[in-house]
Amino acid sequence: MSTKTRDGGRPESGGHPVAWEGPPVDLTAQSPRIGEKIIKAVLVGAAALSVLVTVGIVASLFAPVAEFFTHVSVGEFLFGTEWTALFGDKFNWDDKSWGVLPLVTATLMITLISLVVAVPFGLGAAIYLSEYASQRVRKIFKPILEILAGVPTVVYGFLALTVITPILKPLLGIEGIYSMISPGIVMGFMIVPTVASLSEDAMSAVPLALRQGSYALGANRMQTTVRVVFPAALSGIVAAVVLGISRAIGETMIVAIAAGNMPLFTADPLKGAQTMTGFIAQAASGDTPHGSPSYYALFAIGALLFVMTLLINMISIRLVRKYRQAY
């Protein structure tokens, strides 16, 4: 039935009368069904809104970013290793360095540190809750874990600055009060619930029959988890980690508080360095006049963040497709 349409509309080839001797029957709609049309319109609007907002963001970035790149070459921006956007005369383009790499490396470094914390702890928590914990323990544990995701990020920022940094200082020999490792670790804790909760959902969704099949072949719990449940849930787990990465890259408050305001091109996590979001927070909250170079720089960095997140999402979709084990 290739002509059948999903919404019950008339197939294109329909409408052919066939001779019929008996009493006629009226199959036309008995009411106009306005309610359904209204509901459909409301739902279309809801779905369209998020698309419109995204399009609006891209559109609003476009003009200032174009303006920025009339003054700064793309090559200098992407490959320059010095960023001094807030130095010197506010309205002078030429006395500043516009290399964004220090901000990008700091962002990636802190993201990496946070993943080193969040992935093992998050997956560990997910495996425990999904495969080992009793129903009762899970019911208590999971909401508590999710509360952790609701803590305001400014609290995490102060935790990093006033608790984690002083603890790490003598251990690792951090020089100043700012470092990348401290906000990285705290950000990792912040992401743990995201990774754990979504991974746990993915693993719990693996059918019990697969686990039973594994146990019946003499596998123990760990083998069943690692060899059957984990691969079957992998696409959901990848999605959870990617969401964690996106949160880490976009996270602002923790790094603004605990990583410092100095752009620094370094691979040493013990040093403080400004991230992309950190710069945006600093410049946007400071006295950046409309139309000044640093004003346009805000948009350029915003656009770069947007592109990075987009790339990560695209890569993750690829990964999920590649490793998907449908069951």
Added chain:
Amino acid sequence: MTRSEQRTVSTEQRTTQGDSTPEKQVTIERSNTVAPVEGAPDGVITLKDLEVFYSDFRAVTDVNMSFGSREITALIGPSGCGKSTVLRCLNRMNDLVPGARVEGAVAYHGVDIYGEDVDVIEVRRRIGMVFQKPNPFPKSIYDNVAYGPRVTGMKVSDMDTVVERALRGAALWDEVKDKLKQNAFGLSGGQQQRLCIARAIATSPEVILMDEPCSALDPIATAKIEDLMVELASTYTIIIVTHNMQQAARVSQRTGFFTAEADEKGQRTGKLVEFDTTEHIFGNPSDARTEAYITGRFG
């Protein structure tokens, strides 16, 4: 066992109140049928006063029966009579159900598998299981079959040979030999179920438990699995739970009939009513409840 055999199972009219019941005949014609057995089973697995609880609920009680090696034993009975529960006790799959408790003994070669120093993994390696719905892992056909030997740490010199032998044993080799690396989900339902059988025999078990293995399959796939069961019975001990009485009559040599009876509080507990050779159960059952069930008057 390729001889053509026709077995006719008829039930006499044996009614207690003298009213007549329509005579029912089940005629089975197949190329592949197990030979009938005589005498008592040798008891490769023996159940003694088996009783299973799910928390406070007594699901099955008072089961005493014995399974013969290289025989097919069918467990039949209406829904909720505890036959699947009994089957799952035989390789301790009930361990996975929270609150499940087993009393009495399940002796495998005389050893109670619920004994203290029994390793459940050893039990399950020797007593394999095939489930109601085909449940291949979302892996390649090859990896599905190799899974059991790998996780149980079997000393295998050549996994390819093990996989091939298991797939041949499950009459699946010719259909899949060119696509061993493909995902098992690409197979049809019947092929998936034979893959699950291959997976089970890859660990070289002695006993294979089958929990309604054909209930999710079409008649052609069912016939293939039944033929396979009969063939496997020359090597393995098979215990099958089935709702399909013709199937029990066709493939099994012994049949146990279970039913559930409610106590004064309305709790239904499963019991073994009658256990005998399949010929006897379907031809001349001793218990009126068995006869009522197999003639289709209840359940």
